[in-house]
Amino acid sequence: MNNNNEQFKKLTETPVLPLLIKLSVPTVISMLVTNIYNMADTAFVSRLGTSASGAVGIVFGYMSIIQAVGFLFGQGAGSIVSRLLGAKKMDEASVITSSAFFFALFFGALTSVISFLCLDDLAAALGSTPTILPHARTYITYILVAAPFMTSSVVLNNVLRYEGKAMLGMVGLLTGAILNIAGDPIFMFIFKMGIAGAGLSTALSQIISFSLLLSMFLRGKTAAKLSVRYISLHPRYFLDIVTTGLPSLLRQGLTSYATVLLNQRAGVYGDHAIAAMSIVSRVGFFVFSVALGIGQGFQPISGFNYGAGKYRRVKEAYRTTLILGEVLMTLAAVPVFIYAAPIIGAIRNDPAVIEVGTRAMRLTAAALLFLPMCMVTEMLFQSTGHKLGAAALSSLRSGLFFIPRWCFCLPQGGSAAYRRHSRWRMCWLLCLRCL
Numbered sequence: 367m368n369n370n371n372e373q374f375k376k377l378t379e380t381p382v383l384p385l386l387i388k389l390s391v392p393t394v395i396s397m398l399v400t401n402i403y404n405m406a407d408t409a410f411v412s413r414l415g416t417s418a419s420g421a422v423g424i425v426f427g428y429m430s431i432i433q434a435v436g437f438l439f440g441q442g443a444g445s446i447v448s449r450l451l452g453a454k455k456m457d458e459a460s461v462i463t464s465s466a467f468f469f470a471l472f473f474g475a476l477t478s479v480i481s482f483l484c485l486d487d488l489a490a491a492l493g494s495t496p497t498i499l500p501h502a503r504t505y506i507t508y509i510l511v512a513a514p515f516m517t518s519s520v521v522l523n524n525v526l527r528y529e530g531k532a533m534l535g536m537v538g539l540l541t542g543a544i545l546n547i548a549g550d551p552i553f554m555f556i557f558k559m560g561i562a563g564a565g566l567s568t569a570l571s572q573i574i575s576f577s578l579l580l581s582m583f584l585r586g587k588t589a590a591k592l593s594v595r596y597i598s599l600h601p602r603y604f605l606d607i608v609t610t611g612l613p614s615l616l617r618q619g620l621t622s623y624a625t626v627l628l629n630q631r632a633g634v635y636g637d638h639a640i641a642a643m644s645i646v647s648r649v650g651f652f653v654f655s656v657a658l659g660i661g662q663g664f665q666p667i668s669g670f671n672y673g674a675g676k677y678r679r680v681k682e683a684y685r686t687t688l689i690l691g692e693v694l695m696t697l698a699a700v701p702v703f704i705y706a707a708p709i710i711g712a713i714r715n716d717p718a719v720i721e722v723g724t725r726a727m728r729l730t731a732a733a734l735l736f737l738p739m740c741m742v743t744e745m746l747f748q749s750t751g752h753k754l755g756a757a758a759l760s761s762l763r764s765g766l767f768f769i770p771r772w773c774f775c776l777p778q779g780g781s782a783a784y785r786r787h788s789r790w791r792m793c794w795l796l797c798l799r800c801l
Contacts (some may be wrong), residue, residue, distance in 0.1 A: 369455070370451075370589045373531075374454070376450070376676075377452075377530050377670040378670060378679070380605065382682050382686050383686055383693075384685065385667060386663050386664060386667065387403050387663075389527075389613070389664075390532075390659055390662070390663030391663075391775070392533045392535070392536035393536070393662045394536065394655070394659030395536060397656075398652070399544070400655075401652040401655050402652070404648050406550065406563055407547075407564060408423075408713055409713050410554055411554075411561060412714045414554075414560060414561060416637045416638055416641050416714070417495075417498050417637050418501045418560075418561050419502075419644065420495070420501075420637045420641045421498050421501035422644060422702070423644025423647065423688055424489070424494050424640070425448075425502055425505045426644065427492060427622050428622070428626075429516075429624045430621065430622035431618075432474065432516050433478060433516060433520055433618060434614070434618035435470065435474060435519070435615075436474065436516060436517035436521060437520055437524075437614035438611040438612065438614060439467075439470040439473075439520075439521050439610065440521040440522075440524035440525070440614075441524055441611045441612070441748060442607040442611025443465075443466030443467075443521055443525055443610075443617070444525050444527060444528030445528065445669055446462050446606060447462050447463055447529065447749055448529065448665070448666050448670050448673065448749065449669050449750075449751060450462065451529065451670065451672025451675065451720075452659040452669060452670040452671065452672065452674040453674065456589060460590050460591040460592070461590070461597075461598050461603065462590070463583075463590040463598045464510055464591070465596070465597050465598050465604070466521050466602050467518055467522065467592060468597050469607065471514050471517065474513045474514035474517030475761075478504060478510045478511070478513040481513075482510055485503060485506070485507070485510075485686045489503045491626075491627075492628040494633075495531065495633050497637060501520060503558075503756075504565060505564060505565040505753060508565030508568060508718060509565060511569050512569035512573060515573050516640065518576060519538070519572065519579055522535075522538075522579035522580060523539065525590055525664055526582065526588065526668060527665065528665060530667075531773035534588075535579065535582075537578060537582075538575045538576075538582070540713075541578055542571040542574050542575025542578070543572070543615075545567075545571045546567050549567030549571065550567050551658070552567075553566050554567075569624060571589045589783040610751065612753065613748050613756035613761075615746060616687060616761045617744070619634040626660055635722070637720045641716070642714075642718075642720075643749060644722035644727065645713050645719070645723070646727050649709060649713075649730075650731070650734065653695070653698045653731065654695075656694050656695065657691040657698075657741060658741060659710040660691045660694060661691060661738075661741050661745045663750075664687040664745060665745050665749045666686070666749075667680075667683045668680050668683055668745070669749040672750040683745050684742065687742050688738060688742045691738035691741070691742055692735075692738045695738050696735060699731045699732070703728050706728045706731070706745035707720055708726075709727065733764060744756055745758050
């Protein structure tokens with residue numbers, strides 16, 4: 367109980383800027399290392415050929431959809447838990463945590479089973495070309511095995527963050543990411559498993575990360591407890607978690623669907639276009655993860671203080687996070703804009719990939735400068751329980767202003783000259799995705 371009181375005092379009384387930095391650093395490090403793994407994974411697989419590299423981009427979009435299920439329950443539970451802890455309602459926070467964990471595990475397993483039943487059709491629907499399809503089918507098989515662990519890990523990590531204990535979450539995520547980076551070359555090249563080795567490495571790292579995050583709760587490191595006896599299947603809890611987490615599902619789900627559309631439209635121009643967009647998406651998210659980590663450090667401050675009735679402190683935290691996020695985003699995006707071609711070339715040294723990827727990378731870097739305002743505002747709405755505002759902003763930015771452009775601006779087929787012209791439009795649309 368003393369530890370819980372100390373955590374409450376820290377989140378509601380510590381000066382905002384030092385507290386924000388302290389809570390953000392573990393999250394930023396976790397996201398950067400995870401994204402370094404994503405780019406390392408792409409680089410390792412790229413050694414198998416352009417088609418294999420494209421397969422990683424194809425499956426990455428589906429991994430994001432699986433994670434969206436986890437974010438639905440994880441962000442929903444975390445937001446509610448932080449406000450309950452701010453109001454000192456410990457038992458109810460434990461009910462929300464345990465129930466959300468069970469829901470995520472169940473729906474992750476359900477997603478996996480359904481996906482296995484239509485594996486080939488799924489890989490094709492995600493945008494695989496005939497040459498990419500065999501690689502994508504192999505890689506996604508391992509991802510589906512790990513799907514239940516991925517969704518429930520998201521819940522555990524989000525509850526830790528919203529409690530203000532991002533350092534504990536960082537341990538689990540970093541361990542999994544580092545093991546993944548080490549596992550790729552071992553399974554792919556030493557054991558000669560090829561792209562199957564990359565998939566196995568990813569699946570094993572997700573399971574290990576899940577085990578470490580789970581141990582934080584089972585060892586009593588958290589205020590909200592995780593136990594079978596706290597699980598409630600009452601519709602009230604389910605609806606509260608889902609409606610609160612809906613903005614995260616919309617944000618992640620629509621972004622993932624946009625990635626699928628991106629891969630489908632890029633496939634018109636060949637495997638090199640899919641590979642280029644895969645690299646650009648991962649580098650772009652690497653840059654964005656810096657500001658996103660700052661925003662995630664803001665969420666427990668916002669939730670706790672809103673639950674405790676300290677609304678002035680919530681406003682102060684919002685302003686501070688917005689300014690800090692914009693400064694860091696600028697510092698990260700400018701070098702990417704300048705050195706776009708060398709970055710693409712370092713990951714996949716293919717002239718056709720570099721040509722398409724360079725212009726898309728520069729447009730993406732420019733558009734990223736506008737993201738902190740949207741991101742921090744979404745997180746403010748969600749962490750304070752303003753579900754409608756958060757859902758509206760998430761859906762508008764992540765899909766409703768973006769997806770129709772893919773459907774109507776980039777028809778398949780046409781002459782070679784038309785396709786070359788459309789490649790420019792495809793890059794501009796990738797830029798609009800960030801806005």
